[in-house]
Amino acid sequence: MLRPWWIGMLVFALAVAAVFAWLGQWQLGRAIDTDPPPPGATEQVRPITDVVAPGAYLPEPLVGQQVSVAGHFVRGDFLVVSSRFNDGQEGYWVTGQLRVDPSATVPEPTSLAVALGWSADRAAADAAAVALDARAGDPVQLTGRLISDEGPVRPPVGAPATEMTRMSPAALLGWWHDAGGLNVYRPYLVAGGGAGADTGADLPHGLVAIDSPAPAEGSNVNWLNIFYAVEWAIFAGFAFYMWYRLARDAWEKEVEALEEAAAAR
Incomplete structure (x- = not known):
């Protein structure tokens, strides 16, 4: 040695x-984490522009953050996502493409995928999508919980090509209209997510607010x-x-x- x-x-x-x-x-x-978010930070409603930029991933501490956003829904883009659970019951979400109002930090055009409501019945969900489509274009101010993209998956065997079982803005983008040169938020918004929150839009008959509790406080x-x-x-x-x-x-x-x-x- x-x-x-x-x-x-x-x-x-x-x-x-x-x-x-x-x-x-x-x-x-x-x-x-020497600078963890304070308890209950996700329940303080913040403008979406203060939380995440279009095309950016949602940082882990901000998953479930309550945000506000203004815009209008695009006609023809109210789509149904299946295999969604509300209070343990399986059903369907009705989703829409919200064209966000432009600002200094949000270029035009920019869209956000929004889950508006839940139904246990597919026919009721389809009817609600038609009713919402009739009101598309009206200005809305939404408040809800921001959730990370679940990622697209193939439709189940034997299901139609339009069947979606994951809430994925990337998958929804493939079916949206007027998508040329469109900027898209990677996370999606659960409208009215949180206790006592308001969707900012009246839900048609057959839809109920989506149950979206506050995320559990994690360890630092x-x-x-x-x-x-x-x-x-x-x-x-x-x-x-x-x-x-x-x-x-x-x-x-x-x-x-x-x-x-x-x-x-």
């Missing part, structure tokens, strides 16, 4: 361990990142063990060779 080669290998092991230790420290620093400690930090510490120790193991193997081979040479005399 005192030979130049193995001293050089020890220096290399020290360098590798130092890199692993730095990665562990970096991971540990990310494990604890990310245990997965702590686990990764421990892993990096183990890797740093393993670098020293590898140096010791290789040096010991080389020493044992030399001792074995000397013993064989002495036995052959």
Whole structure:
């Protein structure tokens, strides 16, 4: 171990361990949120422009944030999404394309997918979509809960090509009209989401407000990142063990060779 080669290998092991230790420290620093949102922050209604920009992903602390947004619904774009549960009962959501009023931070045209109401019956949901379409174009001011895109999936086997079982703005965009050059928010809005909230629009007969409770208050400690930090510490120790193991193997081979040479005399 005192030979130049193995001293050089020890220096290399020290360098590798130092890199692993730095990665562990970096991971540990990310494990604890030193500036968590205050309790109940998601229930304070904020303008959507203060929460997320069109095309941007919704940050984790803001999932479920109550927001307000103004605009008008586009005619012909009230679509039904199936396999939606309300108080444990399966049913359907009626959704619409809200063309957001332009502002300094919202370019024109920009749209937001909105889940307006729930029905246990598909026929009632389709009828509500027709009734809402008749009122499309009127200015509305919506308040609701902002939720991350669930991601598009293929329709179930045997179902029509228009069948949607996930609330995905990306999937809805494929069926929307007047979508050329359109900016789209990645998350969607559950209109009226939250206790005592108002959708900002009267629901047609057959629809009820979507149950969207406040998100659970999360811990400011990310245990997965702590686990990764421990892993990096183990890797740093393993670098020293590898140096010791290789040096010991080389020493044992030399001792074995000397013993064989002495036995052959």
